[in-house]
Amino acid sequence: MLQVEEKSIEMQRTAKQASKVLRVESMQKDIVRVEYAVRGEIAIRAEELRKQLSVSPNSLPFTRITNCNIGNPQQLAQRPITFFRQVAALVDYPDLLRSESNLFKPDARERAAKYLAAIGSAGAYSHSQGVPIVRREVADFIEKRDGFAADPENIFLTAGASPAVQLVLNSLISHPKVGIMIPIPQYPLYTASIALFNGTAVPYYLDEAKNWGLSKEELARSLAKARSEGVEVRALCIINPGNPTGQCLSLENMNEVVEFCKKENIVLLADEVYQTNIYKPAERPFHSFKKVVKSKGPEYDNFELISFHSVSKGMVGECGRRGGYFECTNIDPEVMAQFYKIASISLCPPVHGQLMVGLMTNPPKEGDPSYPEYRKEMDDIYQSLVRRSNTLAKALNKLEGVSCNEAEGAMYLFPTITLPRKAVEAAKALGKQPDDMYCMELLNETGVCVVPGSGFWQKEGTWHFRSTFLAPENQMGEFAESLARFHEKFMNKYR
Amino acid sequence: MLQVEEKSIEMQRTAKQASKVLRVESMQKDIVRVEYAVRGEIAIRAEELRKQLSVSPNSLPFTRITNCNIGNPQQLAQRPITFFRQVAALVDYPDLLRSESNLFKPDARERAAKYLAAIGSAGAYSHSQGVPIVRREVADFIEKRDGFAADPENIFLTAGASPAVQLVLNSLISHPKVGIMIPIPQYPLYTASIALFNGTAVPYYLDEAKNWGLSKEELARSLAKARSEGVEVRALCIINPGNPTGQCLSLENMNEVVEFCKKENIVLLADEVYQTNIYKPAERPFHSFKKVVKSKGPEYDNFELISFHSVSKGMVGECGRRGGYFECTNIDPEVMAQFYKIASISLCPPVHGQLMVGLMTNPPKEGDPSYPEYRKEMDDIYQSLVRRSNTLAKALNKLEGVSCNEAEGAMYLFPTITLPRKAVEAAKALGKQPDDMYCMELLNETGVCVVPGSGFWQKEGTWHFRSTFLAPENQMGEFAESLARFHEKFMNKYR
Numbered sequence: 001m002l003q004v005e006e007k008s009i010e011m012q013r014t015a016k017q018a019s020k021v022l023r024v025e026s027m028q029k030d031i032v033r034v035e036y037a038v039r040g041e042i043a044i045r046a047e048e049l050r051k052q053l054s055v056s057p058n059s060l061p062f063t064r065i066t067n068c069n070i071g072n073p074q075q076l077a078q079r080p081i082t083f084f085r086q087v088a089a090l091v092d093y094p095d096l097l098r099s100e101s102n103l104f105k106p107d108a109r110e111r112a113a114k115y116l117a118a119i120g121s122a123g124a125y126s127h128s129q130g131v132p133i134v135r136r137e138v139a140d141f142i143e144k145r146d147g148f149a150a151d152p153e154n155i156f157l158t159a160g161a162s163p164a165v166q167l168v169l170n171s172l173i174s175h176p177k178v179g180i181m182i183p184i185p186q187y188p189l190y191t192a193s194i195a196l197f198n199g200t201a202v203p204y205y206l207d208e209a210k211n212w213g214l215s216k217e218e219l220a221r222s223l224a225k226a227r228s229e230g231v232e233v234r235a236l237c238i239i240n241p242g243n244p245t246g247q248c249l250s251l252e253n254m255n256e257v258v259e260f261c262k263k264e265n266i267v268l269l270a271d272e273v274y275q276t277n278i279y280k281p282a283e284r285p286f287h288s289f290k291k292v293v294k295s296k297g298p299e300y301d302n303f304e305l306i307s308f309h310s311v312s313k314g315m316v317g318e319c320g321r322r323g324g325y326f327e328c329t330n331i332d333p334e335v336m337a338q339f340y341k342i343a344s345i346s347l348c349p350p351v352h353g354q355l356m357v358g359l360m361t362n363p364p365k366e367g368d369p370s371y372p373e374y375r376k377e378m379d380d381i382y383q384s385l386v387r388r389s390n391t392l393a394k395a396l397n398k399l400e401g402v403s404c405n406e407a408e409g410a411m412y413l414f415p416t417i418t419l420p421r422k423a424v425e426a427a428k429a430l431g432k433q434p435d436d437m438y439c440m441e442l443l444n445e446t447g448v449c450v451v452p453g454s455g456f457w458q459k460e461g462t463w464h465f466r467s468t469f470l471a472p473e474n475q476m477g478e479f480a481e482s483l484a485r486f487h488e489k490f491m492n493k494y495r
Numbered sequence: 496m497l498q499v500e501e502k503s504i505e506m507q508r509t510a511k512q513a514s515k516v517l518r519v520e521s522m523q524k525d526i527v528r529v530e531y532a533v534r535g536e537i538a539i540r541a542e543e544l545r546k547q548l549s550v551s552p553n554s555l556p557f558t559r560i561t562n563c564n565i566g567n568p569q570q571l572a573q574r575p576i577t578f579f580r581q582v583a584a585l586v587d588y589p590d591l592l593r594s595e596s597n598l599f600k601p602d603a604r605e606r607a608a609k610y611l612a613a614i615g616s617a618g619a620y621s622h623s624q625g626v627p628i629v630r631r632e633v634a635d636f637i638e639k640r641d642g643f644a645a646d647p648e649n650i651f652l653t654a655g656a657s658p659a660v661q662l663v664l665n666s667l668i669s670h671p672k673v674g675i676m677i678p679i680p681q682y683p684l685y686t687a688s689i690a691l692f693n694g695t696a697v698p699y700y701l702d703e704a705k706n707w708g709l710s711k712e713e714l715a716r717s718l719a720k721a722r723s724e725g726v727e728v729r730a731l732c733i734i735n736p737g738n739p740t741g742q743c744l745s746l747e748n749m750n751e752v753v754e755f756c757k758k759e760n761i762v763l764l765a766d767e768v769y770q771t772n773i774y775k776p777a778e779r780p781f782h783s784f785k786k787v788v789k790s791k792g793p794e795y796d797n798f799e800l801i802s803f804h805s806v807s808k809g810m811v812g813e814c815g816r817r818g819g820y821f822e823c824t825n826i827d828p829e830v831m832a833q834f835y836k837i838a839s840i841s842l843c844p845p846v847h848g849q850l851m852v853g854l855m856t857n858p859p860k861e862g863d864p865s866y867p868e869y870r871k872e873m874d875d876i877y878q879s880l881v882r883r884s885n886t887l888a889k890a891l892n893k894l895e896g897v898s899c900n901e902a903e904g905a906m907y908l909f910p911t912i913t914l915p916r917k918a919v920e921a922a923k924a925l926g927k928q929p930d931d932m933y934c935m936e937l938l939n940e941t942g943v944c945v946v947p948g949s950g951f952w953q954k955e956g957t958w959h960f961r962s963t964f965l966a967p968e969n970q971m972g973e974f975a976e977s978l979a980r981f982h983e984k985f986m987n988k989y990r
Binding site: 019020021022023024026027028029031032034036047070072073074075077080085086088089090092093095096099101103119120121122123124125126127159160162163166170171172173174189192193196197234235265266267302304312317318319320321322330331332334335338341342344345346347348349350351352353 | 514515516517518519521522523524526527529531542565567568569570572575580581583584585587588590591594596598614615616617618619620621622654655657658661665666667668669684687688691692729730760761762797799807812813814815816817825826827829830833836837839840841842843844845846847848
């Protein structure tokens with residue numbers, strides 16, 4: 001009886017859905033095709049478990065969800081930079097500027113007053129390309145970083161790097177055979193956006209054995225294969241420092257990439273959002289692709305480069321503000337006018353995100369009243385990231401069948417896991433990738449949420465997961481232990 | 496010699512551009528095709544003049560640019576609501592919660608503490624669909640407004656209404672013959688987005704003679720015409736109160752629209768961002784389409800409706816925060832899962848925008864410490880909008896050949912201008928629409944920036960412009976006078 005009723009309800013539901021205008025079958029098919037793993041099935045399950053814990057705290061074998069699936073530092077108790085937040089609060093509520101409170105140092109007051117004079121109010125729409133004085137701050141930052149001129153007219157402020165990358169990819173993909181070269185493994189923003197705009201992802205593989213290095217031979221192989229399939233390759237995406245892989249490219253390697261793009265007439269898209277998350281600064285300092293291109297002299301004066309940056313990463317970690325920028329180098333002004341037009345349909349990026357871009361690129365300087373506190377906060381976060389990265393890499397490398405490169409940059413480790421044949425078969429029976437199954441079991445048993453390697457794409461027959469190393473330092477020991485306990489149990493189960 | 500040099504520079508430029516990968520000719524063609532007037536040629540010219548004035552204040556026949564081209568209240572000196580900004584500042588800089596400052600009332604402190612407990616930090620990514628407790632606040636607001644249940648799971652917080660409308664239109668437009676019915680005149684977000692997603696705009700005309708009313712006969716005509724051309728009409732957009740037209744639909748009219756959509760199997764998209772800008776509340780109160788649909792009983796239980804709202808309008812006017820929401824009524828849960836997936840690629844809407852949605856929908860209540868100030872601020876802004884709307888309508892109706900409906904809602908007047916034949920010919924000679932030429936001359940001579948009717952689409956052979964009535968009250972007299980002087984001169988010039 002129950003079965004019959006259920007079936008009848010199911011049939012009703014289907015009939016009701018079938019009569020709808022807006023249903024998955026009739027939706028824009030590129031939208032339906034998109035896959036996005038960082039907030040996919042496992043993240044949704046983590047949210048369910050979090051809700052369950054808030055209602056019945058003792059109903060699960062763990063007491064909290066540890067979100068290592070996403071680079072969201074302030075969710076994991078990283079404190080914001082005081083100077084940045086003081087300026088934000090003063091801009092929100094300018095009456096504070098007139099108060100006697102000694103909470104605010106004079107340079108925070110000055111900066112807030114300067115921003116307010118430029119924007120009128122944080123509640124007003126700004127210029128669609130971004131507040132002009134903030135774009136000036138960004139240009140000054142780039143000039144100082146690279147030693148080459150930067151023009152505020154070539155800088156677009158955005159609601160973080162993700163919509164910026166999407167705008168540029170949408171512009172580039174004019175037919176389904178337009179190819180965009182992407183690293184494998186990659187941040188799924190790229191595969192998701194290329195699917196959404198109905199282009200062709202052209203994968204090139206990073207070499208795990210060489211610390212996720214990039215070889216010009218592999219770039220050439222990837223391009224030749226795509227071209228042989230009739231794909232018109234227009235752009236090459238580089239994530240440096242890498243996500244999920246954490247590698248930091250050498251200057252030599254970067255020069256090879258730039259020469260390759262020039263020779264092959266390909267636009268270079270440089271995702272440099274982790275440019276201050278550099279953990280081996282002596283061996284592997286950060287260089288921007290802008291600097292590399294500009295250093296190559298007049299022969300490269302027509303080299304098309306778009307570089308992305310964000311307030312969400314680094315030691316800033318202000319993800320929720322949605323702030324970022326992209327800089328156009330040698331991009332046709334008429335194309336930039338099109339970028340401006342599309343940006344203007346959504347009016348402007350969030351003003352608070354824009355101001356955070358200004359603060360990040362123009363922080364307190366030596367001698368400023370807020371400098372000592374700013375310096376200490378930045379250094380403390382940085383040192384803690386270094387320690388946590390090392391602790392986690394060590395813990396992972398101790399696990400049976402797990403091998404992990406140390407992070408040169410970014411916020412992630414991306415260990416390989418060699419899984420027993422039985423586990424691979426069990427996953428297959430469930431219609432899942434083996435690393436999907438591993439990560440789901442890890443979540444259900446320990447509350448630790450990581451992202452399976454399949455979401456980033458990976459070399460066939462290899463399995464990985466990505467974990468941030470952002471868990472609070474005082475939880476790292478417990479985190480590593482529960483990971484080890486789970487892993488041993490999992491391996492024994494499927495041995 | 497000079498000519499030769501110029502030609503050579505031009506040729507070089509063209510050669511340089513032609514060698515680029517990313518150029519307008521090779522870009523995604525839907526992007527290039529988009530037109531967006533609110534921030535188009537005239538807005539760009541206004542920005543140039545503003546720059547000129549800041550460098551040489553006496554170089555133009557006016558001393559400032561008056562931006563009546565965009566509903567941006569806080570750009571024009573509208574003060575933000577104190578309670579909202581206090582909460583925002585406390586969330587930005589929680590040390591203020593622990594300070595003794597008597598600037599903050601207890602309810603502002605409580606609200607900030609509540610939000611902080613829910614989000615951790617304004618710098619953390621939130622749930623991609625929006626902070627759960629804010630979605631609960633929105634649902635409570637809708638229930639109270641309409642008298643019908645609302646479910647936070649059907650509510651998506653967004654970076655303002657514009658990206659929300661874009662997400663929904665992108666989902667609906669699965670092939671170029673998908674038709675979206677839009678009012679003419681319309682807010683150009685609609686024509687721009689339909690062009691961007693390569694669908695078909697299906698215009699229905701509002702009747703200027705009947706105070707921009709909407710007739711079911713016109714809806715039927717528009718639909719029949721589209722269908723006869725092989726267009727698959729999937730959705731009907733209504734902007735209520737209207738933009739640029741300012742009309743407020745009667746309950747009778749709304750019932751006709753809902754019945755029409757049901758009969759014809761069309762999704763209703765209700766842009767209700769001006770729902771609190773209601774200037775004739777006795778004759779023309781606001782009703783939500785959600786309430787109208789729910790009032791029609793079980794026969795309408797499968798009626799597909801998506802409703803949009805924003806923090807940018809009303810008396811709130813927090814445009815720069817980028818906050819808004821959409822509510823799905825009877826939308827297939829699988830389709831909502833797709834909305835969620837696409838939202839998640841951009842991680843989350845700006846957290847400050849989300850909190851502003853919470854504050855707007857859950858403001859201080861009678862008896863709360865901040866209520867008297869909140870009430871007074873809201874009432875003062877509202878009364879001033881009523882006065883400014885009337886002043887401007889009167890001034891416009893005095894001009895030769897100009898006729899203007901009074902605003903029932905929204906923030907705009909949209910007068911018809913009957914132009915002399917010579918003006919129409921002069922515009923034609925310039926390759927411009929006559930109202931484009933009128934608005935450009937108005938800007939160049941008075942500094943007043945309005946948007947030509949052609950940007951909103953209009954009945955052929957009629958000319959209009961849209962002006963906000965947001966100029967500060969103490970400037971309204973001067974504004975009206977300079978408009979009158981310009982208009983007389985323009986008419987005499989082309990008589």
